[in-house]
Amino acid sequence: MDAVQAANSGHPGTPMALAPAAYVLFNEVMNYDPAVPNWPGRDRFVLSCGHASTLLFSALHLCGVKQLDADGKPTDEPAVSLESLKQFRQLGSRCPGHPEHGHTSGVETTTGPLGQGISNSVGMAIAAEWLAANFNRPGFDLFGFNVYALCSDGDLMEGIGSEAASIAGHLKLSNLCWVYDDNKITIEGDTSLAFSENVAARFASYGWNVLEVEDINDLDSLRGSLGFFRDDNEKPTLIITHSIIGYGSPNKASKESAHGAPLGEDEVKLTKAAYGWPEDEKFRVPEEVLANFAAGVGARGSAAREEWEAKFADYRKQYPDEAAQLDLIAQGKLPEGWDADMEPFPADEKGMASRVSSGKVLNQLAKNVPWMLGGSADLSPSNKSDLTFDGAGEFTADNRSGRNFHFGIREHAMGAICNGMALCGLRSYGATFFVFTDYMRPPIRLAALMGLPVLNIFTHDSIGVGEDGPTHQPIEHLAALRSIPNTYTFRPADANEVSEAYKVVAQLTDRPASMVLTRQNLPTLDRTKCGAACGVQKGGYVLLDAEDGKPEVLLIATGSEVSLCVEAYEQLTAEGMKVRVVSLPCWALFDEQDEEYRNSVIPSDVTKRVGVEMGVKLGWERYIGRCGKFIGMCGFGASGPAGTLLKHFGFTVENIVAAAKSL
Ligand SMILES: Cc1ncc(C[n+]2csc(CCOP(=O)(O)OP(=O)(O)O)c2C)c(N)n1
Numbered sequence: 140m141d142a143v144q145a146a147n148s149g150h151p152g153t154p155m156a157l158a159p160a161a162y163v164l165f166n167e168v169m170n171y172d173p174a175v176p177n178w179p180g181r182d183r184f185v186l187s188c189g190h191a192s193t194l195l196f197s198a199l200h201l202c203g204v205k206q207l208d209a210d211g212k213p214t215d216e217p218a219v220s221l222e223s224l225k226q227f228r229q230l231g232s233r234c235p236g237h238p239e240h241g242h243t244s245g246v247e248t249t250t251g252p253l254g255q256g257i258s259n260s261v262g263m264a265i266a267a268e269w270l271a272a273n274f275n276r277p278g279f280d281l282f283g284f285n286v287y288a289l290c291s292d293g294d295l296m297e298g299i300g301s302e303a304a305s306i307a308g309h310l311k312l313s314n315l316c317w318v319y320d321d322n323k324i325t326i327e328g329d330t331s332l333a334f335s336e337n338v339a340a341r342f343a344s345y346g347w348n349v350l351e352v353e354d355i356n357d358l359d360s361l362r363g364s365l366g367f368f369r370d371d372n373e374k375p376t377l378i379i380t381h382s383i384i385g386y387g388s389p390n391k392a393s394k395e396s397a398h399g400a401p402l403g404e405d406e407v408k409l410t411k412a413a414y415g416w417p418e419d420e421k422f423r424v425p426e427e428v429l430a431n432f433a434a435g436v437g438a439r440g441s442a443a444r445e446e447w448e449a450k451f452a453d454y455r456k457q458y459p460d461e462a463a464q465l466d467l468i469a470q471g472k473l474p475e476g477w478d479a480d481m482e483p484f485p486a487d488e489k490g491m492a493s494r495v496s497s498g499k500v501l502n503q504l505a506k507n508v509p510w511m512l513g514g515s516a517d518l519s520p521s522n523k524s525d526l527t528f529d530g531a532g533e534f535t536a537d538n539r540s541g542r543n544f545h546f547g548i549r550e551h552a553m554g555a556i557c558n559g560m561a562l563c564g565l566r567s568y569g570a571t572f573f574v575f576t577d578y579m580r581p582p583i584r585l586a587a588l589m590g591l592p593v594l595n596i597f598t599h600d601s602i603g604v605g606e607d608g609p610t611h612q613p614i615e616h617l618a619a620l621r622s623i624p625n626t627y628t629f630r631p632a633d634a635n636e637v638s639e640a641y642k643v644v645a646q647l648t649d650r651p652a653s654m655v656l657t658r659q660n661l662p663t664l665d666r667t668k669c670g671a672a673c674g675v676q677k678g679g680y681v682l683l684d685a686e687d688g689k690p691e692v693l694l695i696a697t698g699s700e701v702s703l704c705v706e707a708y709e710q711l712t713a714e715g716m717k718v719r720v721v722s723l724p725c726w727a728l729f730d731e732q733d734e735e736y737r738n739s740v741i742p743s744d745v746t747k748r749v750g751v752e753m754g755v756k757l758g759w760e761r762y763i764g765r766c767g768k769f770i771g772m773c774g775f776g777a778s779g780p781a782g783t784l785l786k787h788f789g790f791t792v793e794n795i796v797a798a799a800k801s802l
């Protein structure tokens with residue numbers, strides 16, 4: 140109440156109502172050591188209703204969670220001091236409007252967009268199971284942590300919440316517990332305005348245990364339900380709790396006005412009086428409260444963590460290789476020899492689709508990075524995203540050690556589940572058709588915001604899809620993906636560019652990346668004649684150049700259009716024009732290079748430029764300049780054979796040649 144009032148902005152009602160659940164979870168139930176909030180064996184807590192952020196910040200404060208330094212080492216500094224709480228929602232405060240992972244230690248994931256947190260929690264529960272299956276040994280139960288999420292009506296109304304719950308039930312993730320705050324209120328008023336389904340029956344049909352706590356203030360009932368969850372090994376558990384938003388506020392309790400606005404100074408006083416609390420004292424935290432948390436979560440957590448560490452020290456002696464792998468996972472590093480199998484592809488005029496080379500390279504890489512795992516939203520035969528080497532296996536309800544996932548046709552949840560897996564140190568990837576990035580933009584954005592190195596494999600990247608038609612042909616998607624800050628979007632031109640792009644992606648620690656790949660074949664360029672594919676590591680490079688290195692015209696392209704430019708180059712060069720072809724597979728990476736390099740690839744004094752990409756022009760202006768020509772898409776595609784479509788929309792060598800000559 141005080142933090143929201145001081146900020147004159149925020150959401151007081153839900154934190155007030157859910158305090159009992161946070162208290163029981165943190166202080167009595169969770170295996171969690173506030174002194175080492177990144178201990179790998181800890182239970183995870185996700186506040187999916189991120190608007191109730193002061194609840195999490197207060198819990199972290201009361202538990203005495205320590206802030207981690209940049210290397211992940213705990214410091215003496217509290218993650219959330221009382222001073223930070225007083226600075227709620229102010230610039231630079233550890234208590235921002237919504238919980239931000241990486242900013243405030245103890246915040247396991249960034250939440251606020253409803254439905255994302257609970258879906259991340261599914262990925263975390265999967266990670267717990269996968270780590271246990273692959274790293275636990277007899278007598279060494281290092282992993283087996285539980286994942287708890289607090290969620291609200293909005294979380295369960297959002298489609299992504301249903302997708303995530305459905306797959307969690309299917310996979311029988313019995314280490315997953317959602318506590319649902321059924322408070323019958325959202326921003327516009329009573330939930331009956333828009334939400335009348337039987338949530339309990341819905342979750343039962345998903346294959347969840349469903350328990351009910353009539354009054355969230357009934358701690359024994361909460362304890363009993365959480366105890367049931369911990370004893371059950373069959374299914375995920377939903378605990379439906381009933382709470383009153385703004386509980387304790389004489390005039391605002393149970394009203395939608397308690398959701399998203401400060402109670403007001405007078406009402407805060409009245410509420411404190413109702414609780415028997417000194418009315419005029421703000422941010423009051425009695426010593427005995429801190430002592431209670433220290434004796435609860437503090438003592439229990441440090442004992443559990445120390446026991447785990449002692450066990451891990453023994454494990455290290457008996458299983459040094461596994462322990463070394465776990466060290467790498469915790470540090471976000473790659474094992475030695477991760478790129479040992481990544482061989483160059485020989486030149487080949489017929490070549491292969493970049494989805495096919497991606498499948499090969501993914502397998503070469505994943506073979507040597509044992510914690511690289513993922514799958515597709517029911518399109519793996521098309522996405523070529525399966526790991527096919529011996530021992531890769533499938534992750535199912537009966538086999539937790541497998542590395543191939545069947546996310547089902549649930550792109551949105553797939554993205555968020557991959558984020559949850561990455562938050563536990565796994566190198567996760569998800570695959571689908573490029574056009575369906577629209578179904579998973581929110582988790583891509585959150586991965587970027589959190590700096591998670593999640594990989595997206597997107598195939599069928601253009602009108603080159605052909606007969607499936609405009610519903611399946613991405614047009615604005617490259618521009619849309621590139622517009623997300625802190626992401627790398629690669630659209631490689633041939634198999635060797637694919638391989639080089641994967642090398643960059645594998646080494647990422649602080650951002651997600653997308654591979655945008657073709658369905659149709661692409662020639663594998665002859666690198667004895669072209670610039671080396673390792674130029675991909677700079678985002679863009681000179682592929683072919685004028686003989687004297689002083690071109691009069693630049694042909695700039697990405698992906699499948701690069702080989703068209705190569706043909707146009709040959710024609711134009713034969714006709715005596717001085718041409719350079721620039722392959723620009725990753726704009727963001729290219730833009731990070733110094734001015735000298737960028738100018739050496741796209742010289743500022745060569746203003747005759749042609750850009751070619753089967754997408755919208757948006758963004759191309761900065762590479763082709765004001766005088767440049769763009770051959771791209773101005774509207775939607777069409778259904779027809781790919782070759783016909785390419786001609787129809789102007790993606791031909793003749794058209795590129797003509798554009799170059801017209802400048
Ligand atoms: C995806 C998404 N849509 C909309 C919002 C804006 N928003 C914040 S809270 C909320 C609904 C509040 O109702 P509920 O989820 O029941 O939370 P309560 O007020 O009960 O805590 C909405 C629509 C959001 N945060 N995320």
Ligand SMILES: [Mg+2]
Binds near residue numbers: 291321322324
């Ligand atoms: Mg609600």
